[in-house]
Every structure is written in structure tokens, then in C-alpha cells.
Amino acid sequence: MKRKSFCQVKDRLAEDIKTARAKIGLSQEALAHAAEVDRTYVSQLERGVANPSIQILHRIAAALGSELSISLVNISNEPRDL
Amino acid sequence: MKRKSFCQVKDRLAEDIKTARAKIGLSQEALAHAAEVDRTYVSQLERGVANPSIQILHRIAAALGSELSISLVNISNEPRDL
DNA sequence: CTGTAGACTCGTGTCGACC
DNA sequence: GGGTCGACACGAGTCTACA
Numbered sequence: 399m400k401r402k403s404f405c406q407v408k409d410r411l412a413e414d415i416k417t418a419r420a421k422i423g424l425s426q427e428a429l430a431h432a433a434e435v436d437r438t439y440v441s442q443l444e445r446g447v448a449n450p451s452i453q454i455l456h457r458i459a460a461a462l463g464s465e466l467s468i469s470l471v472n473i474s475n476e477p478r479d480l
Numbered sequence: 481m482k483r484k485s486f487c488q489v490k491d492r493l494a495e496d497i498k499t500a501r502a503k504i505g506l507s508q509e510a511l512a513h514a515a516e517v518d519r520t521y522v523s524q525l526e527r528g529v530a531n532p533s534i535q536i537l538h539r540i541a542a543a544l545g546s547e548l549s550i551s552l553v554n555i556s557n558e559p560r561d562l
Numbered sequence: 563c564t565g566t567a568g569a570c571t572c573g574t575g576t577c578g579a580c581c
Numbered sequence: 582g583g584g585t586c587g588a589c590a591c592g593a594g595t596c597t598a599c600a
Contacts, residue, residue: 517575518575519577520575520576520577521574521576524575530574530575531573531574532575533574533575536574
């Protein structure tokens with residue numbers, strides 16, 4: 399089960415969203431409305447129990463006043479993030 | 481229609497995958513097999529006609545020997561990426 | 563305001579065939 | 582090897598309701 403590395407991505411993204419939302423002082427409800435997604439889905443996203451498509455992700459990012467950045471970084475580079 | 485900015489993300493990702501795949505000399509078929517996704521779906525991904533979930537994206541990235549990086553960059557920062 | 567659960571819709575992802 | 586089409590399965594995303 400290499401799903402662990404995948405959960406890292408989900409979990410990191412969840413924290414990212416939660417932090418960005420708190421920074422601009424929005425509630426999950428308000429963010430959900432701004433991104434035109436379901437309120438309960440934002441809850442799932444922020445706890446890493448959802449597997450969103452990039453379309454939803456882009457909407458969430460836009461609602462957070464941010465831009466969605468998706469990139470394939472080469473392992474050889476070792477960007478050293480955690 | 482704010483779908484344009486969303487298509488940018490899809491299109492950029494498509495080019496990213498195509499380039500990374502060419503770099504390691506894999507065919508779409510081989511990549512599809514390595515990532516355990518459908519061969520025709522890789523074709524759709526590389527031409528930006530698909531809207532993948534981050535799970536699929538992570539599998540593709542892993543098969544390309546890369547790591548999937550998803551982040552919410554603040555517009556104010558203007559990271560100036562191309 | 564947030565987490566969870568059940569039921570539901572529809573689009574993501576699959577598969578086979580053809581070009 | 583790669584693009585496209587039609588049909589399909591199942592999971593992403595919605596909605597209601599309760600803690």
C-alpha cells in the first residue's frame with residue numbers, strides 16, 4: 399500500500415486550505431459558498447477525507463484569493479519539503 | 481466564464497506530464513500501465529481534456545519518478561512562474 | 563460553526579473498438 | 582504509438598439532518 403505517500407499530499411493540502419481560510423477569516427460555510435461547493439465537503443477536505451478533482455481545488459483556491467499550483471517535481475532534485 | 485483560468489491549470493499540467501514522460505522515454509501505454517490508469521485516459525490528460533482527481537495525479541507523478549506538489553500560492557506574492 | 567452519516571446524482575475513470 | 586468515440590462502473594460532490 400503506497401497510499402501513504404498519497405495521504406501526505408491530501409493531508410498537506412488540507413492543512414494548506416485550513417490555514418489559508420483562517421488567515422482571511424472565513425468560516426467553512428463562507429468558503430463553501432464562495433467556491434460554490436458543498437459546506438460539508440469543505441469539512442471533509444480540511445480533514446483529508448476527500449479526494450478532490452483539480453476543478454474543485456481550483457475553485458477553492460480562487461475563493462481563498464490564491465492560485466492553484468500543481469507541479470511534478472523531480473525526486474532527484476530533493477526540494478526538501480515536509 | 482472563469483473556466484479559462486482553470487483550463488490554464490489543466491493545460492499546464494498536461495504539458496508537464498507530456499514533457500516528463502518524454503524525458504524518461506516512456507510511451508503513453510507504458511506510463512498508463514505504471515500508474516495503473518487507463519491508456520486512453522493518459523491521452524486525455526496530456527491534451528487537457530480530462531479533469532483528474534489528486535489521487536490519479538499522484539499515481540501519474542509517482543510513475544514518472546516525480547513527486548506531486550499541490551500548493552495554494554497567494555496572488556499577492558506573484559511567484560512569476562511560466 | 564463544525565463533524566458525521568445516509569442517500570442520491572453525475573462526472574471521473576474504465577474498457578473495447580476503430581482510425 | 583497515439584487520438585476519439587460510445588457505453589459503462591464507481592467514486593467525487595450534493596443535500597438533509599442530527600450531534
